[in-house]
Amino acid sequence: MIIETDGLTKLYRTGAGCREVSLAVAEGQVFGLLGPNGAGKTTLVKMLVGLVFPTAGEARLLGRPLGDVTVRRHIGYLPENFRYHDWLSAREVLRFHAGLAGVPGREVETRVRRALEQAGLASSAGHKVGTFSKGMQQRLGLAAALLSDPALLFLDEPTSALDPLGRMEVREIIGGLKARGKTVFLNSHLLGEMELVCDAVAIIDRGRIAVSGATADLLFRQELEIEVRDVPGETLAGMEEKYGGLKVTGDRMTVAVGNREEVPELVAELVAAGARIYGLRMRPATLESLFVKAVGKDAEH
Amino acid sequence: MTLSIREAFRKKIFLLALVFAVLYAVLFGLGVHAVAGAASFPMQKVVRTLIMSQLLAVGLYFGSLLTGFLSIMTTAGAIAADIESGIMHAVLARPVRRAHVVLGRFAGLCVVLVAFAAFLFLEIAFVVKYIAGVTPALWPALPVFCLLPLVLAALAVLGSTVMPTVANGALVFMLYLLAIVGGMVEQFGALVGSRNMIDTGIVTSLVLPADVIYRKVAALVLSAGGPFADTAAGALTGNLGPFASQSEPSVWMMAYVVVYVVVLLFWATRVFSGRDV
Numbered sequence: 318m319i320i321e322t323d324g325l326t327k328l329y330r331t332g333a334g335c336r337e338v339s340l341a342v343a344e345g346q347v348f349g350l351l352g353p354n355g356a357g358k359t360t361l362v363k364m365l366v367g368l369v370f371p372t373a374g375e376a377r378l379l380g381r382p383l384g385d386v387t388v389r390r391h392i393g394y395l396p397e398n399f400r401y402h403d404w405l406s407a408r409e410v411l412r413f414h415a416g417l418a419g420v421p422g423r424e425v426e427t428r429v430r431r432a433l434e435q436a437g438l439a440s441s442a443g444h445k446v447g448t449f450s451k452g453m454q455q456r457l458g459l460a461a462a463l464l465s466d467p468a469l470l471f472l473d474e475p476t477s478a479l480d481p482l483g484r485m486e487v488r489e490i491i492g493g494l495k496a497r498g499k500t501v502f503l504n505s506h507l508l509g510e511m512e513l514v515c516d517a518v519a520i521i522d523r524g525r526i527a528v529s530g531a532t533a534d535l536l537f538r539q540e541l542e543i544e545v546r547d548v549p550g551e552t553l554a555g556m557e558e559k560y561g562g563l564k565v566t567g568d569r570m571t572v573a574v575g576n577r578e579e580v581p582e583l584v585a586e587l588v589a590a591g592a593r594i595y596g597l598r599m600r601p602a603t604l605e606s607l608f609v610k611a612v613g614k615d616a617e618h
Numbered sequence: 619m620t621l622s623i624r625e626a627f628r629k630k631i632f633l634l635a636l637v638f639a640v641l642y643a644v645l646f647g648l649g650v651h652a653v654a655g656a657a658s659f660p661m662q663k664v665v666r667t668l669i670m671s672q673l674l675a676v677g678l679y680f681g682s683l684l685t686g687f688l689s690i691m692t693t694a695g696a697i698a699a700d701i702e703s704g705i706m707h708a709v710l711a712r713p714v715r716r717a718h719v720v721l722g723r724f725a726g727l728c729v730v731l732v733a734f735a736a737f738l739f740l741e742i743a744f745v746v747k748y749i750a751g752v753t754p755a756l757w758p759a760l761p762v763f764c765l766l767p768l769v770l771a772a773l774a775v776l777g778s779t780v781m782p783t784v785a786n787g788a789l790v791f792m793l794y795l796l797a798i799v800g801g802m803v804e805q806f807g808a809l810v811g812s813r814n815m816i817d818t819g820i821v822t823s824l825v826l827p828a829d830v831i832y833r834k835v836a837a838l839v840l841s842a843g844g845p846f847a848d849t850a851a852g853a854l855t856g857n858l859g860p861f862a863s864q865s866e867p868s869v870w871m872m873a874y875v876v877v878y879v880v881v882l883l884f885w886a887t888r889v890f891s892g893r894d895v
Contacts, residue, residue, distance in 0.1 A: 366711040369894040389713040396707035402621075404628045413621060417712035461708060471711075 319344045319469055319500045320365065324374035327360050335361050336524040337374065342517070344468075347491060347501045349515035349532075351508065351604070353612055357524040358504045359397050362471050365502070366394045379469060390419050393462035397473035397504070400454070403447030407438055407457050410446055411464055418465035428464055436460035437486060451478040459487065470494065473504040488514055508604040512536070518604065520611045527611040536602050538562070541580060543570045544596035545587060552590040556583070568595070573602075622726025626692070635688055635734050642684065643741040646677045650749045670750050671840050677742040678839065682766055682832040685735045686794055689767040692731065693774035694787030696723045697886075701895055702783065710895055717887035724775050724883060731767035739763045759838040765875055766831045770794065772882040773826060779890040793826045801829025808865040816865070823867075827875045830867045837866035 320342035327334040335357035342348045352358045363369040365376060367384065381388040401410045411429040420428055433439045436456040441449070446457065455478045462470055472491075476484040484507075491501055491514050505511055511518060512532065519529035528535065546568055557563040560583070562573030574580060580597070587594060600606075626632045653669050697720065700706040710716065743754045770790065777786035804819020806812075823830040 363707075363895075368707060368710055370892070386713050386715060389711060392711065394708065394711035396704060396711070398704045399708055400704040401708065402625070402705060404625065414708070414712065417709060417714055419713055458708070 318342060318377075319346075319379055320348075320376070320502065322361075322365075322374065322376040325361070325364060325371050325376050326373040327357075327364055327369055328372050329360075333357070333360075334372075334524055335364070335521070338521070338524075338526055339374075340519060340526065340529065342500060342502060344500055345495065345498045346516045347495050347503060347514050349503045349505065349511040349518040350521060351505070351511060351518060351608055352521035356521045356612075358521055359473055360524075361521065362394075362473050362502070362504055366392065366471055390465065391468040393465060393467035393470040395455075395458045395462040395470075395472045395475050397477075399458050401446050401457060401461070404445065406443050406445055407433065407449070407460070408442040410457060411460060414461045415464055420465055428466070432460040432464045435463055435490060437483075452480065452483055455479060456483070459490070463490075467499070469500045469502070471502045471504075474506065475503070476505065476507060476510065484510060508608055512604040520608055522612045528607065532604075535607055536604070538573045538575055538602050539577075540571050540600040540602060540606070541574050541583065542598040542600055543572070543584075543587070543594060544568055545570050546593045546595070548587065548592040549590050552587065552592065556586070571600075619722040619726040619729070622723055623729055626727070626730040631692060632730050632734070636737065639684070639734065639738050639741065642681070642738070643745055646673075646742060647745040647749055649673060650677075650745055654750045670746070670752055673750075674742070674746050674752070674754060675836055675840060677746070678739070678763070678835055679832060681738045681742055682763065682835070683798075685731070685738060685763075685766050686770055686828060687791075688734060689731050689770040690774055690787060690790050690794060693724075693727050693771040693778070694790060695778060695783035696727060696771075696775045697778040697890060698781060698783045698786060699778075706895055716891040720775060720779065720887045720890050721883065724771060724886075727775075728768055728771050731771060732764045735764045735767050736760060754839045759835045762831060762838065762872070763835045765872075765879075766828060768879050769826070769828055769831065769875060772879040772886070776882045776886040776889070779886050779893065794828055797822050797826040797828040797830075800825075801833060804865070805833075823871065824874070827871065827878055830871055831875065833865075834867045834872060 318341045320340065322338050322340045325338040326336050328336070333355060338357075338361055350358050350361065360369060364371050364383070365378060367386075367389065371383070376383045378385075378388050379391055402413070405413065408429060411432055412425060415425045415428055430439070433442050436459045438453065438456050438460060441453060446454065449457065455475065459472070459475060462472065476487050479487065488510065491503070494501055495514075495516075501514075503511065503515065515532050517529070517531050518535065520527045540562065548565075548570070553563065553565065556572060560572045560574060560579070562571070564571045572583065574583065577599070580599070584594060584597070650670075650673055653666070653673060695702075697706070700709070706719075709719065739760050740756075743756060747753050773793065774786060774790045777790055781789065800819045800822025802819075803815050804823070807815025807817075807819060
């Protein structure tokens with residue numbers, strides 16, 4: 318595992334932070350961390366990159382314990398609330414960061430040029446950062462994160478300031494990194510995008526991990542909506558036990574099913590119990606439905 | 619470190635400071651020129667020596683104030699401003715030790731501030747030499763004068779690791795004023811022989827040894843052995859007037875200044891290495 322956390326906890330005086338976060342991210346994965354505002358996503362990332370110190374628990378990055386400065390040679394990080402020296406040009410910012418990242422002197426110019434091209438900033442390389450739009454600054458942040466060709470990348474809301482085309486480009490960059498065996502830890506609110514790129518996700522709510530697993534496994538479960546009457550109480554209890562996620566509102570009943578083959582079986586059970594079925598509709602699960610279920614509709618998003 | 623130096627040049631901080639220093643020298647030179655021209659006949663030689671020494675002391679005193687204010691303004695946000703703006707987040711995620719970030723910022727800013735202090739001191743010396751014909755002793759007064767930005771920068775960098783820029787700047791500024799007032803109280807205490815007043819000054823100098831640096835410079839420039847030593851008024855100049863040094867700070871106090879800078883920097887690296895960003 319490239320990232321392993323065990324009971325990682327950070328409690329601020331306000332009570333906010335993360336509690337007992339235990340995660341494992343495999344090498345080469347694109348991992349997504351989701352959660353409402355103030356859930357502790359950024360705190361977790363800040364602990365992993367060494368900006369914030371945990372109050373309890375431990376973690377290992379690339380097999381090394383938290384706080385090991387040398388491991389950061391292999392890490393790229395795009396912070397959520399970032400800024401770069403606005404009196405420097407984009408190229409100068411990247412040269413500065415190449416020096417900090419320990420990029421060998423003879424490779425600096427090549428790496429800087431490549432990172433600028435990857436982030437779509439080649440034509441603005443000589444412009445002062447102070448003249449950049451928020452979107453261009455985000456591209457520069459991405460270029461800085463990619464600069465040292467890291468094995469592990471932390472991207473905190475990497476597309477929040479980008480237009481749809483920019484978001485697509487970032488998705489392509491992440492896809493390219495994955496193809497090269499890099500690991501990407503992604504923090505984002507954009508559930509649709511996370512669904513497209515993440516191999517695994519975790520949903521964090523009020524500092525605790527509420528759901529985690531491979532995206533395919535989590536989205537495998539689908540919802541079956543049934544318009545039905547006269548379902549005996551013991552049949553409902555049995556279905557809840559067997560399928561889970563049962564919800565009844567008037568004549569509408571929704572139940573979670575693992576795959577399509579379970580549908581005829583479920584319908585046969587209802588009919589055998591004397592229920593009258595008027596309609597059926599399959600609703601595929603999405604990260605959004607998973608998120609709403611895990612966090613609750615009343616949470617602040 | 620180099621980034622801090624480049625920042626001072628790119629943002630034109632150093633250029634503006636130099637322009638201001640030149641304006642200050644012009645103003646100072648006009649005053650010295652007027653006094654030198656007025657004191658022309660022999661009977662006024664004693665008075666002229668006294669006035670020249672006082673003018674030199676005034677030049678150095680306000681020069682040290684300028685250096686002090688510039689030092690506080692440029693270093694109050696050395697660490698805090700980069701945290702507040704978000705620049706530090708990307709920097710600290712790199713394989714760099716936080717202690718190196720603190721020391722690098724301090725060193726870079728101090729190179730600029732010491733260069734400014736030296737320039738200011740030399741132009742005051744230049745004005746006095748070429749307009750009044752008096753050659754102030756540069757050694758060891760010049761390096762002692764250059765200690766002031768180091769002391770203030772060390773304190774401001776320490777504060778900057780724990781406080782926001784504005785709060786830190788205000789605190790260091792108030793401490794600097796306290797040190798100046800404490801230094802004056804000590805000088806008057808020496809003049810009237812009040813032990814309590816002297817002790818008050820010593821305590822403020824221990825809290826922030828800033829005024830004590832100017833007093834040492836004044837003592838080195840004005841006292842016996844200085845440029846006025848061979849005149850009839852020479853014996854008086856070292857301890858005359860509000861800008862002179864009634865009691866010269868000891869070598870031990872100067873050693874304390876150096877230890878003070880080292881301890882504060884060490885403290886700053888420890889604090890910053892353990893804080894959340």
